Amino acid sequence: MDFVKSFLPEGKGVLPYYMFVLSVVSIGNCLQTYSTLHFTRRVYNGRFIRNTRLPPETAVFNPEDSVDKLVSAQNDPKATDQVTPLAGRLFGTWTLITSIVRCYAAYNLHIGPVYNMAYWTYIVAFGHFASEKFMFKSMTFGLPQVFPFALATCALIWMPLVRDHYVEIN
Secondary structure, three states: OHHHHOOOOOOOOOHHHHHHHHHHHHHHHHHHHOOOOHHHHHHOOOOEEEOOOOOOOOOOOOHHHOOOOEEEOOOOOOOEOOOOHHHHHHHHHHHHHHHHHHHHHHHOOOOHHHHHHHHHHHHHHHHHHHHHHHOOOOOOOOHHHHHHHHHHHHHHHHHHHHHHHHOOOO
């Protein structure tokens, strides 16, 4: 047990452990994004078809370059998801970066700028998932989506409430 304890953050309270465990789990999530699209497709499970309302290609416009080239069509049998191997790897890389920041913060919550950077990872994550759900419709809401929303929301509420407990004022 002492061996395991030697890796855990020494910070006071539960927040460092929350951030450490979440970082370790997220690193596992990152690794799986490089080996399969299955779990990423479960989160980003919105269905899309080609947008037939886009104008045809011209010298100044290419429909393939349009961010609106696909439209949400959840119930169309021809619809597919938007998760590609590239999208999965990008998501995995983004997840790894946030995991590194959060893991570093778990050991250094007493440093104000580090605490703030960790908090911003949750703001960005929540903003990303909320925009994918409500604006871009790349996800429906079910069990696979509950975890990212719940974990980010928990930190967004919790971290400002306990900041003074962790951050040392010089």
